[in-house]
Amino acid sequence: MNQTPEFFDASDKRSMEEIHAAVFREAKLPEEGAEPGPAWLYVVIFATLCFGFFYIGRYLGEVSDRPHVLEEGVMMASMGPEPPQPLFKVGEKIYRQRCVSCHQENGLGVEGTYPPLAQSSWVTGNPERLAAILLYGINGNITVNGKVYNGNMPAWENLKDEQLAGVATYIRNSWGNSADTVRVETFVEARKKIKRVAPWTEQELNEMFKPQLASGAKK
Ligand code: HEC
Known part of the structure; x- marks a missing residue:
């Protein structure tokens, strides 16, 4: 019963470590699923x-x-070309640059010196009359909201028609005012029609313009 296994080679004189060296030399196989990809x-x-x-x-x-x-x-x-900015926006900018120093942020002007634009019928009335005021200025007495002012409103002839239509539209629709947009053409036509250099007087404005445009004539 005490048979020696076949593979046992008695003449093999290597030590136990030497015989097993091959086993330790073999690299461990990577675990399944963790092999590096191609x-x-x-x-x-x-x-x-x-x-x-x-x-x-x-x-x-x-x-x-x-x-x-x-x-x-x-x-x-x-x-295509940039779409034109709405007149109100154009006008807001112009107002801040050119008008605010006299007529003030709140459109109320300065008591006794600069008339208000808020609730002023000069502003919300006939747009042709407003265009005329902005283009050529006014001086002498002018009654605004029941108070008389006597100063000089500079002419804004040098502004572009679009800027003027913008500022007119802006003041007609701010501080509680609510009136039609003033079209750029209103200024184009006014420049053609009115040939003058001097600022207006209130009397001239009243002679030349109706306080309101005839109804139906949306200008
Ligand atoms: C240097 C000060 C000054 C500036 C700047 C000025 N205004 Fe005037 N504005 C006046 C005075 C003063 C009057 C009144 C004129 C008079 O007494 O005859 C007036 C009158 C007016 C009126 C008619 C009266 C009313 O109150 O409704 C309008 C409209 C107006 N201004 C709009 C404007 C707009 C819009 C701008 C800017 C583009 C502007 N003004 C810039 C001083 C100014």
């Missing part, structure tokens, strides 16, 4: 990421208040 897969992933970053960088525009706009020039050309 190299081409890494190349594909890397290339995809590179393309992704490139794409985002190229087509997402810039860091700006209009980040979605790529190549502004091309976009603008395809969109």
Whole structure:
């Protein structure tokens, strides 16, 4: 019964460590599922990421208040000229630049010196009369909201028609005022029709213009 196994070689004089060295030399097999993938897969992933970053960088525009706009020039050309700003907005800007120092932020003017534009029928009445006032100015006595003023309102002839229509529209629709938009053409026509250099007097304005446009004539 005490047979020696076949593979036992009595002449083998190596020590136990030497005989088992082969076992320790073998690298451990990686665990299933944790084997590294094929190299081409890494190349594909890397290339995809590179393309992704490139794409985002190229087509997402810039860091700006209009980040979605790529190549502004091309976009603008395809969109045509910039749409005109609404007159009210144009006018608000002009008012702040040119009028606010006298007629004030609240449109109430300065008691005894600069007349109010709020609730003034000169403002909300006949737009042609308002255009005439803005283009050529006024001096001498003028009654506004029941009070008499006697100062000089400069002429604004040098402003563009669009700016004038804007400011007229703005003052007709601020501080509780509510009246029609004044069209740019109203100023174009007024310049053609009225040939004068001197500022108006209240009397001249009353002779030349009706306080209101005839009803139905929306100008
Ligand atoms: C230097 C001060 C001054 C500036 C700037 C000025 N105004 Fe006047 N404005 C006056 C005075 C003063 C009168 C009254 C004139 C008079 O007494 O004859 C007046 C009168 C008016 C009137 C008619 C009266 C009324 O109160 O309704 C209107 C409308 C008007 N201004 C609009 C404007 C607008 C719009 C601007 C800006 C584009 C402007 N003014 C800038 C001083 C000014």
